[in-house]
Amino acid sequence: MEVRGEILFIILGAALVTFIPRALPLVVLSRIQIPEWGMRWLKYVPISVMAALVGQELLLNDGQFTPISQNMELWAALPTFIVAILTRSLLGAVLVGILSLMALRFLF
Known part of the structure; x- marks a missing residue:
């Protein structure tokens, strides 16, 4: 099975867009009181x-x-x-x- 570059970038972009709103508040709020x-x-x-x-x-x-x-x-x-x-x-x-x-x- 072949994975085209465009599809790979779409998957990686979707993963990044999903990860950032979850991880960013966790990282920021864990460092402040x-x-x-x-x-x-x-x-x-x-x-x-x-x-x-x-x-x-x-x-x-x-x-x-x-x-x-x-x-x-x-x-x-x-x-x-x-x-x-x-x-x-x-x-x-x-x-x-x-x-x-x-x-x-x-x-x-």
């Missing part, structure tokens, strides 16, 4: 990212706001959130979410 307020702030970044992704998926359909009465995903999310809060179980929340959406799609 982050203040306590910065560490508290950084704790909320994963939660904020997840909330933005889930919120967009639940409230928008093709970039347009979906009315609550027509939004099956939002209705399925309600029991899912309740189970997630009460049990703190990822597996339980995923199962309830899948089953809720399946039931709603079957009924409507």
Whole structure:
């Protein structure tokens, strides 16, 4: 099997572009002391990212706001959130979410 030069450069470029955003913050942040307020702030970044992704998926359909009465995903999310809060179980929340959406799609 022959590897052309262009393909090799594309693969190496993709690897570099993937590696730099992961390694650069690690190298820079390992050499400095982050203040306590910065560490508290950084704790909320994963939660904020997840909330933005889930919120967009639940409230928008093709970039347009979906009315609550027509939004099956939002209705399925309600029991899912309740189970997630009460049990703190990822597996339980995923199962309830899948089953809720399946039931709603079957009924409507």
